[in-house]
Amino acid sequence: MKLQARLLDIQAGGRRIAILDDETASLIGVHSSDRVKITHKDEHLIAIVNIADNFPRNYVGVYQEISTKLGIENGEIVEVQPAERPEALNYVQAKIRGERLRENEVKVIVEEVVERHLSDVEIASFVTALYIHGLSIDEIEALSKAMVETGGTLTLDKTPILDKHSIGGVPGDKTSLLVVPIIAAAGFIIPKTSSRAVTSPAGTADRVETFCPVNLTLEEIRDVVKKTNGCMVWGGALELAPADDIFIQVEYPLAIDPLLLPSIMSKKKAIGATHVVIDIPTGSGAKVKTVGSANALAYDFIDLGKRLGMNVQCAVTFGEQPIGYAIGPALEAQEALSTIMGKGPVDLQEKATSIAGILFEMVGVENGKQKAESLLKSGKAERKFRQIIEAQGGNPRIKPEDIKLGYKKAEITTDKDGRVLWVNNRSIAQVAREAGAPKEKAAGVVLKIKLGEHIEKGDVLFEIYAERNTKLNTALELAKKLQPIGLSKKPEERMLIGRVPTRVIQRKVFTLER
């Protein structure tokens, strides 16, 4: 059917959405959320129909994603026909029913996600079904491969290519800012791409951005790595695995992450990594609660690595409290800089040199951890760090005190003596976010104590930094409510950790197909 195009002068977040009024949709024979094929000159694409009651008849409204792609001008005539139901939807439904998907079925889903043939509703349902039913290792492999194939790749002419990744969940983890320069200082290639924070107070890309631009193109990354052996860039705009970015958008409001393994490993494969260490922070307040489940996950990473042609080892690390003391982009950048200059917290140094050490040993260097420690102590890692910052366009002479911190500050003190029994990672992260992190770079939290330390009445437990008074106040209120740090003279004095109202996991009851 020929319809007049009405351009909506706005984007739809990458979605390809066509607006029709009810009558026009009826004539074409489509319902809201069905697909249409829109043809303009020799180009066409598939769009998802939204019905708008008072939209004019015989018009099709298109967002910029469609008008740009097809080169449609306002008022031009386009052909709009009903399109077949995407093949991927069959496999999404199979997954909802709990079936295991085959490689080619997974590939079709990923391709159609990237092509924007599937709606948010369908992707959300797929991700939820994956979360509830779980994924087989074959499905994980197929997803990873399809995600690499549908995205961009980085090609460097040297091997080995080293990389590290943390599955996250522990606040203040600025380890990558140390591992990259240590590895690069030893002459190995480490083209590190990182994400920005989505639900946490800071991602590695947010931290590095305090020093230099992180939004580099693949070309620019190649240049930086050629000059310095390493880089610390934001992976988000590189389209390394665009399907993953779309899945993450949908996962964010649901706070579920069933695609953890393919999400991480597809990006490692896309940058050509040959040797990868995956950091699995473990502890009751981390994503992985026990060493047993950390090991199970580690074997999945190692197995998946083998299937994708990568040498993978995992580091199970202590995740019961934040790494170092600082949480928030600028605060963490400052702490990382101090540490690479030799004056940082022990746990951060220890973690970074351990992980760098594993990487060294994977590529044949003996006594990897000692090697990492000596690169840190000798100042070689620091020089490399400044070289990478400079290559990415930052100031290589930056000092910790140059970094601007939130100028509003509040202190949380204790009203009794005691020993620190626990630090609630999630609550600390929430307080830092409430203070404005990661969007307000200078906001965050600085711990004044760590697990096991003795503290006296009136001592400061942690400080909150914010850029604005309103944020400081709401963060302070939240901190008082959450009480993220638990104190007691002896552990046995405080046996009741919390009360959980009874909930029953339900049995499956009769459901109908439709």
Place this chain on the structure above:
Amino acid sequence: MKLQARLLDIQAGGRRIAILDDETASLIGVHSSDRVKITHKDEHLIAIVNIADNFPRNYVGVYQEISTKLGIENGEIVEVQPAERPEALNYVQAKIRGERLRENEVKVIVEEVVERHLSDVEIASFVTALYIHGLSIDEIEALSKAMVETGGTLTLDKTPILDKHSIGGVPGDKTSLLVVPIIAAAGFIIPKTSSRAVTSPAGTADRVETFCPVNLTLEEIRDVVKKTNGCMVWGGALELAPADDIFIQVEYPLAIDPLLLPSIMSKKKAIGATHVVIDIPTGSGAKVKTVGSANALAYDFIDLGKRLGMNVQCAVTFGEQPIGYAIGPALEAQEALSTIMGKGPVDLQEKATSIAGILFEMVGVENGKQKAESLLKSGKAERKFRQIIEAQGGNPRIKPEDIKLGYKKAEITTDKDGRVLWVNNRSIAQVAREAGAPKEKAAGVVLKIKLGEHIEKGDVLFEIYAERNTKLNTALELAKKLQPIGLSKKPEERMLIGRVPTRVIQRKVFTLER
């Protein structure tokens, strides 16, 4: 934060969506799919944020749902603040984890769905989780009650109020068009609301629309029922259970229907029904495959009815083939009219009088089926039917031959002798839809044979009606591909019904919280 409002001159399908550019969103401290509170003068509402890259800074784009509700003019200044995460999202997540929800939690979800505080992604995930984990009868009750409480209701001053509903799945089921006038002719009240087809070739509202308008207000329904004891209207615009309408929108592309029981029963409760018969068509090609599972479902309906204060009985009916011969709105309307005039297919008459008979007996009439049959034979039901049509604004003197049918017609013949072994409901429905039903009212399928009948080579199995040649041709192709009717001399000559490629239901593997 004060932002200038830019009105998007278009609806967002009921959703409350606010557009921000990335920088403005950062300043407010929200991410795509977070919520903001928009305040204009003394009014405010919660909207879901969409980020559009090239949207101007310091503007907020609002669809008509928001501008109308808050009375915002283009260019006016509004206050946009981050809003708290909806409470309902906690319970959606609990359901994703497989927990059982409490009554007040269900209520919060339903309220926030109706208030449009939840996005399509979140609703899709909720519905998928309900489908996979199933619902307890307590959850079903809570959902039903919350859906009634958040919607409109019909109040009539007489009791008892009778009603019937089919769970659907069998094409050509025009039973309601007979049951309503039979019951009303006996002096009982039956204010029947029905849906339009979504995935089927015709819904009751589509069929009735051949005779008269079905889009009545609650006031108009009250008048029609006062005059005639009954009505046959579309329930879709009555907002009887608006949450259900939103759930159905999300369920449609996924083709799942976990809310079947609350969806049906909330609408019966909302019109004040006291005595309800639920028709459960049963058979291998119906939604319910076996009498055993039909009984299980029936007990859920009866139990739920009791919990909602309604007297419910269920009719388990033969669902192995379409009801009558005609499939498609106009074709079915014609067949229903012929039947109420005494010249229709036996199965349709038998089904309608059985269901009307159960209703009669539920309100104390003895020999209900005989009573229904005599009302049909005497012409009283026909007179009542015409009276209702007239009260709803249609032509009471309509004859079957007045109904316009698709003027393009094709016949599917058989190339061998045999007996009809099976009729595939789903394939027949697909062919009718491909021919244009339900949007093209005159399109559809007319069966020429029914189960068990003998047929000779060259005889017609079914006819396809369409309004357009293109539709006729694609329907014809689909019919040839699907072969919806199976013939054989004896059943044992055709033992292989189909081949199913092996699929394995997978075991749960390790998944992570986030």
